[in-house]
Amino acid sequence: MAAPNVIPMADIMLVLLIIMMVVTPMLQKGVQVDMASAKNWENMPNADKDDAIIVAVSHDGHYYLGNQDIALDQITSTVKDRIANRLDKEVYVRSDERAKYGDVKKVVDAVRDAGVDNLGLLTLKDETGPTQPPPPVPGGVNPGTP
Amino acid sequence: MGMAVGHHGTSMSEPNIVPLIDVLLVLIIIFMAITPTTPTGMDTLVPQPPPKKQQPQPLINKTVVVVVSADGKVMINQTPTSWNDLGPQLADIFKIRADKTAFVKGDDDAEFTYVARAIDIMRGSGITNVGLITAKMEAGQ
Numbered sequence A: 001m002a003a004p005n006v007i008p009m010a011d012i013m014l015v016l017l018i019i020m021m022v023v024t025p026m027l028q029k030g031v032q033v034d035m036a037s038a039k040n041w042e043n044m045p046n047a048d049k050d051d052a053i054i055v056a057v058s059h060d061g062h063y064y065l066g067n068q069d070i071a072l073d074q075i076t077s078t079v080k081d082r083i084a085n086r087l088d089k090e091v092y093v094r095s096d097e098r099a100k101y102g103d104v105k106k107v108v109d110a111v112r113d114a115g116v117d118n119l120g121l122l123t124l125k126d127e128t129g130p131t132q133p134p135p136p137v138p139g140g141v142n143p144g145t146p
Numbered sequence B: 001m002g003m004a005v006g007h008h009g010t011s012m013s014e015p016n017i018v019p020l021i022d023v024l025l026v027l028i029i030i031f032m033a034i035t036p037t038t039p040t041g042m043d044t045l046v047p048q049p050p051p052k053k054q055q056p057q058p059l060i061n062k063t064v065v066v067v068v069s070a071d072g073k074v075m076i077n078q079t080p081t082s083w084n085d086l087g088p089q090l091a092d093i094f095k096i097r098a099d100k101t102a103f104v105k106g107d108d109d110a111e112f113t114y115v116a117r118a119i120d121i122m123r124g125s126g127i128t129n130v131g132l133i134t135a136k137m138e139a140g141q
Helices: A007-027 A072-083 A101-113 B002-009 B018-033 B083-095 B112-124
Strands: A053-057 A063-065 A068-070 A090-095 A118-125 B040-045 B065-068 B074-076 B079-081 B101-106 B129-132
Touching: A007 B018, A053 A072, A053 A101, A063 A072, A068 A072, A072 A101, A090 A101, A101 B101, A101 B112, A118 B112, B040 B112, B065 B112, B074 B083, B079 B083, B083 B112, B101 B112, B112 B129
Parallel strands: A053 A090, A090 A118, B040 B129, B065 B101, B101 B129
Antiparallel strands: A053 A063, A063 A068, A118 B040, B065 B074, B074 B079
16 A cells, blocks of 8 residues: 655646746737748737737737727727837838738727837748748638639 | 665655646647647739839730639639639740739729739739739829
8 A cells, every 4th residue: 555656746737837937928928819820921020029009900900009909999099109309210010911901901090090100910820832922721711713 | 785774764766757747738738729820821912013204115915814703703804714723724825924923903892802813813823923913003193
């Protein structure tokens, strides 16, 4: 009747707990959107900074600034306030790939009204295949074929 | 001989490193899972309206606008093209140009993924400045 040694398990569980505590706030940065992927991406390290202005567009047409819900008519004034004392007036747009481009355009317009002329469209890295991306085929419809 | 005696029954027992290895392995796995993913994206421009007094610049007829329609078709200016030909055609147009600027115009009902793909292809064919044409911009505001 050997008692199982639970001390190593407790060690692991404690470490897991600590890691989860550290990681959880990081995961909540921004809302969950399925970004489009791009082959010709570039690194945007500034979008990872705490004061980065990231407007997210969800697939159902809701807007989020950071992880907060925001109305379209609030975006211009809020962004204007936040870039007022900045040198790099870059705003990032995280759009769901299924979002209507009309919704994205409204954000672009709102941000443009705030005086921003550099816009980063955040995408995922697509590191497969050739440099020329193939035509998109969501929903099984291939728009590339005539 | 002394060595043999020391090896035999003293309190110098080997430390149990198995739990340590367990913990380290879990740490490694966790850190592999949350590798610091630098955000990536595509830089685009949204030109500001010209100052009021200034006469609005007529759109130069050499400007290239890639148009994405609601059903996911793509055109260069007015010429319909296919997604596969878009890249080579743009590369052709911009091979001899110094100003690597082109614009994207998308229908309101087009999915963003198509527009993103168009911008991706444009960047892949040597266009460094991709401008977004929006409703207000078309209205000249």
